[in-house]
Amino acid sequence: MSDQFERRINFGCVNYINSFPFSLELVKREDLRCVLAPPAQLLALLIDDKLDVALTSSLGTISNNLGYIPGFGIAAHQQILSVNLYAAPTFFTASQPRIAATLESRSSIGLFKVLSKYLWCVPTPHILRFPTTKVVRQTPEDYDGLLLIGDAALSYPEIPGFITLDLASGWYELTKLPFVFAVLLHNTSWKENPLPNLALEEALKRFESSPEEVVRKAHEHTGLNPSLLKKYYTLCHYRLGEEHYASLKKFREYYGILYQQA
Incomplete structure (x- = not known):
């Protein structure tokens, strides 16, 4: 060698x-x-x-x-297009929203959980993981929301029956920081x-x-x-x-509180 x-x-x-x-x-x-x-x-x-x-x-x-x-x-400031929650009307009213998420999403699922509690004020969602091809076939009758990242989110800016929420936009709304x-x-x-x-x-x-x-x-x-x-x-x-690392610190704080309460 x-x-x-x-x-x-x-x-x-x-x-x-x-x-x-x-x-x-x-x-x-x-x-x-x-x-x-x-x-x-x-x-x-x-x-x-x-x-x-x-x-x-x-x-x-x-x-x-x-x-x-x-x-x-x-990172992303205010918008990213490739990390989306597709929310059915029931997402905001369900006692425990059911979410179909792609297998790939890691930091995105962590961000989604933080936004669910601190921005949208909904109960902790029940997340089920599937291949992307299965997630995009779901309807509001099946799930209260869908979570897509990457190519799939870019390919599906809208899914019938759902409203599209950009998670980077949600984080900015919550913290005024990039994610x-x-x-x-x-x-x-x-x-x-x-x-x-x-x-x-x-x-x-x-x-x-x-x-x-x-x-x-x-x-x-x-x-x-x-x-x-x-x-x-x-x-x-x-x-x-600096603002990116301030955001990372803020995310750590929110995420840590969530898991202390779990």
Whole structure:
């Protein structure tokens, strides 16, 4: 095994189009071993020390008490389009709303629970998880609400019988802060290294100077209209600052209270 290979950092990244501004460049690097996977899988690999760092669900800072490297992530200010609750009229009146949610949503389900209690003031919902194809077939007679994220939410801005509520908009209404969906988490044995942030900075600069490649790849991957994708990427924050980390702290507080009461 060469010294060059031994020095490579094991870098995980969520395999959704919101990470394309990072992941399309990360996979090309020889100084990283880039693993693309869903958030839950990346968190498991971090906990098992099979990854050094991962751009993945911000919920990992709470549910698994993992540390993060500041600077980069995925966040949204007031609107995101790709994290939606589709609420039936009964969502606001049911004694315990029944929600059909996709299997992929992690931080989104945490956010949904917080908004249910503190913004919409509804009882703790009963959430059932299904493949996306099953969720989008449900009607208000079946469930009080549906929760979709990612490509599916972008593909279904509306579902008959439901009203669409953007969860990033809900968080802003509650806190006047952006919501942080993903951060750069590290494992417990991580030793400070500038490479992850340097790699993300290089990728993001390329995206910022020429976003067309990312939009084209996202269109090929999803079939979504390029104009919608362009708007979507303008809503995503990839550089995180003070207000984003203030939001993460606020989310931790709300989420912690919820689980103390559970």
